[in-house]
Structures are given as structure tokens and as C-alpha cells.
Amino acid sequence: MKNEQFDNEIMDYLDGIPINSNNQKAFQQAGELKQLLSELHELPLGKVHPTTDAKVYEFIENLEITMNTESKSRLKLDPKILYFTIAASIALLFYVFMDNNGFEDQYRLLPSNPEKLGFIYDLNNEQLDSEDVEWLKAELKKETHPNIKVTIVDLLNNYPSKIDNDFLNALQKEPIPSVQMAFLDALENSVNTDFSNELVVFSQRKDLDNTVRLKVAHILSIQSKQ
Amino acid sequence: MTDLTDESLLKTLCNGEIKSLGILYERYKGILHNYFLRVTGDQEASNDLLMATFERIYKYRHSYESRKKVRPWIFQIASNLIKDHYKKSKRWVSINTSHYKEETMNTEVSMDRVARHKKLHKALHQLKPSQRNIISMYYLLEMSYQDISISENISVNNARIKICRSLKKLKEILKDSDL
Structure with a gap:
């Protein structure tokens, strides 16, 4: 001492x-x-070797090419998008008359992941009811694309009272750190009571990313104070 | 775009603006490269770690919390990579002194100063990697005690004590080499 x-x-x-x-x-x-x-x-500072600069810029360039290819492939689908827009409009009209769940039907008609991602993101401007939240939770279970999963989790984060054990179970099964972080953010905001036991079990996973592990520790420390 | 803050750049990166990663690279490559070089003493490993840092920034861009500062988040990624490197590699003592050769060529820098720098560099590499890492996080990256404690998974007080003891150890090594 x-x-x-x-x-x-x-x-x-x-x-x-x-x-x-x-x-x-x-x-x-x-x-x-x-x-x-x-x-x-x-102490004198070393300079970054030009080959490292070149490698990083090649990496960035490849990411841009991938993004552009995705955009172009979406452009090629233009006639289909038009077809789906019409179909979505019909589905929307159907919803008006049949009092159906509009968001779910519109989402089902979207042809590609970027469209789905944009659609989920735009739902942040909407007031979702319990049925919508349940539908999103079901989508989350089926979805495999990490960015869509993160966007759904972020959206559900706006409805903390709707986050329940399903959410916790999904975290336990989730292998991707960025999605795990999104789940943990949502659980941190959740008004639901103690889920520290489940988090302790989760934190014992050997494959956990360090940032994720620290986040779990942070949530557990908050819960222990409550 | 180059006027944007680090936080805004990361947000635009999350929204698909890949060029933001290049701007962040230009801002951080110098400090990160030197951090890796100081800790590993290996030019090749430092270059690889620098590359890996920006791959991770892109990969984990969505896990960045917008309320926080980007700088400590990036340094956190870098220090995690250093720890992974400790685990994988046993190559810790290959001391790179190429920048001293450059320094020697500069006539304004006295030979005495170059010799002092070489001695300090050699002493640094007689420390344990974890001691070298915590000293570099403190004086080179200028990370806060809070961020160092998170990175090292220790308390803030422990981080302060570890920094102090690592510096004292370095001083001791330098003293011994004077004898």
C-alpha cells in the first residue's frame, strides 16, 4: 500500500x-x-513504408469497387424494381382494405439486401406497434446478413420495453461481434429486470471479442448497482 | 470532406462513404505506425499491424458508439492488435534502428544525441512487451488512464501504478547500462 x-x-x-x-x-x-x-x-519517429500505404489504399479501393458493383447490380434490376414497386403498391392498397400489417408485406416484396436495409432504417421514422415489433423479432431470427441484423436490433432498441428473453437467447447464439454489440446496446437500454446470469454465461464464451467482453462487464457492473 | 471530425468521418463510413477510411488512415497512420514500431521493434510487423488496424476499423465500424470519441476507439483497436501479436509471435527482440541511420545522416543532429537515442531504444526493448506497451500508450498515444485501464482490463489506479513501475524499470535499465 x-x-x-x-x-x-x-x-x-x-x-x-x-x-x-x-x-x-x-x-x-x-x-x-x-x-x-x-x-x-x-526519439525519432519512423515513417510508414510506401508499400503499406499502397496496401491500405488497395484495400479501400477494393471496398469501393464492391460497393459500386452492388449499386450497379441494383441498377440492372431496375425493371424488376418497377415491377416490385407496383406490386408493393398493390400490397399497400390491399393492406388499407384488409387492415393487414403493411410494413411486413412491403418488406417481403423487397428484392435485395440493400433495399431491405434501407427499408428497416427508414422504419426509425415510424411509430411501430406491438405487432410490428413481433414481426421484426421474427425477421431477426431468420435474417443472416449482419448489417440487416444490426439495423433491426438498433431499431428495436427504440422499444426497450419490448425486448425480452428471445433477444437474450439470440445474443447467446450470435457469432458476429458487431451484431453482439448491437444486442448488448439494446439490452443495456432495456427496462426489463435482471438478466445478469445469462450475461455471465455469455461472457464465458471463449471466442468473444475483447470489445464485446468489456461491454458485457460494463452492463454487469450497471446491473449490480441497481 | 477532409474538414470533417473523426466522429463525422466514422458516421459517413458507416453510411457507405468508403473514402472516409482513407482520410482516417492519413490522420492516424503516423502515430499508429510509431506505436507499433515502439512496442514490437519490428518494421515489418508494424506495417502489418497498421494494415490490420484499418481492416478492423472497417469491419467493426458499426460497433463504434457515436456518443464516444473515435481516437480512443481506434487506439483500443490498435492495443488489442498488439496483444494478439504478443500471443502469436515470440519475435520481440529484433530491434529496428533504421531511423537512427537516417538521423545520423542529418548533420544537425549530434552523434552524442544519436547514441543516446540508440541507448534508450535498446533499453526500451529490454522491458517486457506489456511494460513497453503501457509506456507507449501513456506517452506516445497519450491515452487517458481510463482508456488504458479498459485496454489492459485493470483498474485506473492499477494503470497508473503499472505506468510508474514500467518507467522506473526503464530508468533502472538505463542506469545499469551506464555502469
Whole structure:
């Protein structure tokens, strides 16, 4: 303990906090370490090798090509999109007359993942009822595309009272860290009671990403205070 | 676009604007490369780790929480990569001194100073990788104690103590080499 206090006094000094005690030894050592830090700051900096620059830019370029290809393939589908837009309109009219679930029907008619992603994202501007939320939860179970899953989870995050054990079970089965993080964000906001036991089990998974593990620890610490 | 904050760039990246990743790379490549170089002492590994950092930034872009700052998030990714590197590689003592050769060619820099830098560099590489890492996070990346504690999975107080003890160890190694 005494050593810890001594080291803390040194760190206070390095951080510019005046040492309150008359500990001359700490004062002297802190001065020496400050000198050492300024020498470390003076060490020459290395430059990034041009081949690394080239590799990173090639990686970025490939991502752009992939994105563009996706956009072009969507353009090729234009006549189909028109067909589906008409079909969606008919489905919408059908909904008006039959009092059916509109969002679900419209979603089913979408031909590709980017359209589905955009549709789910736009639902953030809508007020969803319980039926819509249940439908989204069912979609989440079926969906395999990580970005769509994250977008659905983010959307459901706006309805924390609707998040239940299904959600927790989905987290346990989810292998992708970005989707796991989305689930954990939602669970953090959930008004539902204690799910710490399930989270402890989840945190023991050996394949967990460190960021995910830290997030679980953060939620558990919040829950323990409640 | 180059005027955008890091936070705005990450948001645009999440919305499909891939160019934002290039701007973030230009902003962070220098500091990250030097961090990797200081900790591993290996030019080739540092280049690979730099590349891997930006692959991870892209891969985990949706896990970034918009309320937080991007800088510590990126450094968190980098320090996690360093830890993975510890586990995979036992190659820790290959000391790279190529930048000292460049420094020697600069006539304004005294030979004495170059010698001091080489000595300090050598002493750094006699520390344990974890000690070298925590010192670099503190003085080079200027990460907060909070962020260092998260990265190392220790308390804030422990992070302060570890930094202090690693610096003291470095000082000790330098003193011994003077004898």
C-alpha cells in the first residue's frame, strides 16, 4: 500500500498535480522520470513504408469497387424494381382494405439486401406497434446478413420495453461481434429486470471479442448497482 | 470532406462513404505506425499491424458508439492488435534502428544525441512487451488512464501504478547500462 501511494505521488507529479506531502524521495524520482519521458518524446519517429500505404489504399479501393458493383447490380434490376414497386403498391392498397400489417408485406416484396436495409432504417421514422415489433423479432431470427441484423436490433432498441428473453437467447447464439454489440446496446437500454446470469454465461464464451467482453462487464457492473 | 471530425468521418463510413477510411488512415497512420514500431521493434510487423488496424476499423465500424470519441476507439483497436501479436509471435527482440541511420545522416543532429537515442531504444526493448506497451500508450498515444485501464482490463489506479513501475524499470535499465 505504501509503495502504491508513493507511485501515485510520482504519477501526480508527472501529470502536473503538485505533490502535497514532503516526500523528497518521490519528488526526486518524479523529476528523473519526467526527464526520461522528455527523452522518450525526443526519439525519432519512423515513417510508414510506401508499400503499406499502397496496401491500405488497395484495400479501400477494393471496398469501393464492391460497393459500386452492388449499386450497379441494383441498377440492372431496375425493371424488376418497377415491377416490385407496383406490386408493393398493390400490397399497400390491399393492406388499407384488409387492415393487414403493411410494413411486413412491403418488406417481403423487397428484392435485395440493400433495399431491405434501407427499408428497416427508414422504419426509425415510424411509430411501430406491438405487432410490428413481433414481426421484426421474427425477421431477426431468420435474417443472416449482419448489417440487416444490426439495423433491426438498433431499431428495436427504440422499444426497450419490448425486448425480452428471445433477444437474450439470440445474443447467446450470435457469432458476429458487431451484431453482439448491437444486442448488448439494446439490452443495456432495456427496462426489463435482471438478466445478469445469462450475461455471465455469455461472457464465458471463449471466442468473444475483447470489445464485446468489456461491454458485457460494463452492463454487469450497471446491473449490480441497481 | 477532409474538414470533417473523426466522429463525422466514422458516421459517413458507416453510411457507405468508403473514402472516409482513407482520410482516417492519413490522420492516424503516423502515430499508429510509431506505436507499433515502439512496442514490437519490428518494421515489418508494424506495417502489418497498421494494415490490420484499418481492416478492423472497417469491419467493426458499426460497433463504434457515436456518443464516444473515435481516437480512443481506434487506439483500443490498435492495443488489442498488439496483444494478439504478443500471443502469436515470440519475435520481440529484433530491434529496428533504421531511423537512427537516417538521423545520423542529418548533420544537425549530434552523434552524442544519436547514441543516446540508440541507448534508450535498446533499453526500451529490454522491458517486457506489456511494460513497453503501457509506456507507449501513456506517452506516445497519450491515452487517458481510463482508456488504458479498459485496454489492459485493470483498474485506473492499477494503470497508473503499472505506468510508474514500467518507467522506473526503464530508468533502472538505463542506469545499469551506464555502469
